[in-house]
Amino acid sequence: MTEKLEDPNLSEEDKDAIVGAFVRHQENERLRKHWETLLKEKHQVSRKATPPKRSATLRKLFLPVLAIAATLLLLLVFLPDLMAKNGEQMLAANLSEISIEGVRSESTTTVDSLRDQVRTTYLAGDFSTAATTGERLLSLPSASTEDQLNLGVAHLRAGNYAQASQYFTGLIDPPGNFTTEARYYLGLSLLSSGNTKAGLEELQKIRETDGGSIYQKAQALIDASW
């Protein structure tokens, strides 16, 4: 590569390619550092180092050693009682102390899994199940306003206009990221439930500055014959 750089007859195109790539790389590295700081300070996102992998031998030994240790522990804990008492009763007593409800906490996987379910069932046309799953999702603390919007849409498709309107209204007041979309869907919900006047009034509140595409869709509905 250095030979190419040293070529006195290098074409302008090649010079541009080399110098351009160098300048872009240099500036990108500067920007990468700047964004790393921004992400850390404003968005609480930082690069987490993955722990080093265990050596192959250790990995091979890890599971058998863990299995042996667990077996020994179980024998130490349960064997005396099993011998002394009715084993079945003792196991029942110990197992009953483990409450899944008590130890379960919300995880990212749960939220993501529910979101996937809402999406999959919705796309499959099963709007009632999408709405039911959406209700579960919305009960989780980390559910977002986007989840609320999607839940409203699922209710709307399922024909539950009152519930749909309730979720959309919640996104309009107080206003947030999805206020315009919520207003559009609230308008549709009201129209679908036969409340034409109120539905059209909601749609008329959508301005061009709220977003060209949604404004056009709202206008198309307003202009339709009712």
Place this chain on the structure above:
Amino acid sequence: MRYLWRVVTFEQKNFNLSEIEFNELRDKLVNGDQHLFEHIFLQHFQKCMDYVIREDKAEDDVAYDATMDAFLSFRMKLVQGKVNYGNLRFLLTRMARQHYYKRAKKENTLDLDLIQHQVADEDFTNNADVMELLQRGWSTLGEKCKHLLHSFYYLGQPLKSIAARTNRKPDALRKQKQRCVDQLRGVVLVK
């Protein structure tokens, strides 16, 4: 009654940007103002990274680096006018996955439909010797040269518009750019 039912609206697919706003964002970037880009896109970094982790079972640090690569590359392609308005969210996540494959040395099977004329920079930026030589050359350049090369190569500004902004003649600016590039390479030649 005619309805357009969608779980995700068109604007949502484009980070709540209308096509007009998207073009304004690109103009701002070309003029060196990236605050709006950072405001809109960095808040989606975590989601994009989580997507790579979930879809490709990526390790956290590799997913972070790949997502950062994608955001940098996305910004550059926006500046170069190579990104079409359509489904930017989808495009960005696909780019992050593609960068992940590159970093993890896995086979890439994803197409990036919204990117025009995909021509990658020649990958000599991994060559430490070349980078060191060019870095030495860069450090000898004056501020005017650095600014000109930055505007032309990084911000993607045409020489004509740089000339208009700085009250220079385009031909004179073209010659200055050549001198800057030759000075950078001149140092390389006498290493």
